[in-house]
Amino acid sequence: MTTTTRSRAAAGITLLIATSLALTACGTDTTDKPAAKENQSKPGTPAKPVTDPLVATYEGGLYVLDGQSLEVAEDIPLAGFNRVNPAGDDRHVMLSTADGFRVLDAVGRRLTDIEFKGPKPGHVVRHADRTVLFTDGTGQVTSFDPHDLAGGRPATTTYTSASPHHGVAVELKNGRLVSTLGTEEKRTGLVVLDKDRKEIARNEQCPGVHGEATAKGEVVVVGCEDGVLVYRNGAFTKIKSPTAYGRIGNQAGSDLSPIVLGDFKKDKDAELERPQQISLINTTTGKMNLVDLGTSYTFRSLARGPHAEGLVLGTDGRIHVIDPEAGKVTRTIPVIGAWQEPLDWQQPRPALFVRDHTAYVTDPATKKIHAVDVETGKALASAALPATPNEISGVKH
Secondary structure, eight states: OEEEEOOOOOOOOOOOOOSSGGGOSSOOOOSOOOOOOOOOOOTTOOOOOOSSOEEEEETTEEEEEOTTTOOEEEEEEOOSOOEEEEOSSSSEEEEEOSSEEEEEETTTTEEEEEEEEOSSEEEEEEETTEEEEEETTTTEEEEEOGGGGGGSSOOEEEEEOSSOOSOOEEEOTTSOEEEEEEOSSOEEEEEEEOTTOOEEEEEOOOTTOEEEEEETTTEEEEEETBEEEEEETTEEEEEEOSSSSBBOOOEEOOTTOSEEEEOOBOOTTOSSOOOOEEEEEETTTTEEEEEEOSSOOOTTOEEEOTTSOEEEEOTTSEEEEEETTTTEEEEEEEOSOOOOOOSSTTSOOOOEEEETTEEEEEETTTTEEEEEETTTOOEEEEEEOSSOOOOEEEOOO
């Protein structure tokens, strides 16, 4: 089931709409939408490079933003509901569109012709200088070196899951691939494949497996409906939730810390649970600690700071800074006004993206984006956007 392609194209130009909100932290609207004319630089007239670019989505397009001033450097129409993730180098951003994954040259403020076609494109994972794409509609996992994007379509290694499902995968430094197991109806756990994509281990004790993060020591953590499943040094460990139903579906890890920050939902029957606790998963001790925030948050609220501190954007408009070792909120940073999570997960809500020492927060209510210093809490910049922002990401390697 493994194929390796080594094609180089000339350089030029995320997911199933969830059938249940309980599964919606990632997806792409695949309904037919009218094509939009895409902005491209004219041949022979390269655009002025964008400094430390950010990319914000809006309904029907993308804004490429200057990372310092936050001003719009380029407005790129792109029909449909699009998602954005860092590609893994200092120039590109991955887009999950209705037709597959596309590569945006954010520094050059243009769409490239590099595309990985497939239905329901989902998670994009960066680890150990490898970028891994999971296409939910086919179950295909595509891995490549993001630094090769500068030369055109990179050489890729692919693996096809036994059954299509909403999944995620991460490639380790030794070439092993950790990937989810499941079908469109049920997801159960993880499989580990060697560098030749032969199965060497599996664990199916993770109902509803969703999301991933890596911690210090290249430990992989995925969320379950009753805790998390940990892959560490070639072996699996299950860390259970303190409640019978304790769903963790979104996580944020750091190479500096053995502790993973996760969300935490405990109401199985809620139409839309607005949790006020986060989970701290210690991959060394095998313990899970819950922290009360006093405010709710969403799947776009979790991040890690420059020193592995946990960061959560609450519906109170503040970034809650968490000491993962102490297991407590140490301070809060006011950024925007109070807000409420919409029922439809694709609808805009404030989003948090962190790069180095700077946290970027979108505010759909005011059509603005803000930058603050994580360590000092100082406001660095704010800018108004022409349309309502949804997701936010940027170059990050």
